Amino acid sequence: ELKVEQNPLFLSMQEGKNYTIYCNYSTTSDRLYWYRQDPGKSLESLFVLLSNGAVKQEGRLMASLDTKARLSTLHITAAVHDLSATYFCAQDKEGGSEKLVFGKGTKLTVNP
């Protein structure tokens, strides 16, 4: 059974600071996803990581995948208020139905 655990669940940080959100998963699937959700809105795809060592960057966000450690990280560089949202990581099982199993999410608040 796929399990995905994120930490921290809540993160309050100041603008300009750096921080990392961690996502541990339970199986050896090589596919890991990061989504952003604003309050009352749907999920916006940020990154799809498909292989060990994959690193993707978009603006102030960088995601990486270590399949041996079953760990993905989402690193925030020089946070700005607009990054305030809830971030979810999710995993699926290649060759299965491709249903996504989500973590509980990390609610990020960036304070001025």
Added chain:
Amino acid sequence: GAGVSQTPSNKVTEKGKYVELRCDPISGHTALYWYRQSLGQGPEFLIYFQGTGAADDSGLPNDRFFAVRPEGSVSTLKIQRTERGDSAVYLCASSIPGGVEQFFGPGTRLTVL
């Protein structure tokens, strides 16, 4: 281009009533997924369609929940004898054949009084 659309955006119903939630996927996306998101939680998988058939319905919580996709495009999630615990946001997603990325709709917020 048009994304995944869901109607209604909000639905308030009374306990015991029947509801239907509709999802219109991105054109050409043969895979369609339903998820349920409770307050403060991540989305939980309900059912997956590949074309017209339900390829995986292992996430449906009980037999009060049913979904159809008769023509391989629009899907309807049907909930009978609604209970207060069914209150959640129901999300629909779609993807291209063989695609790894799922694109989510805006969701339907269901409130059962």
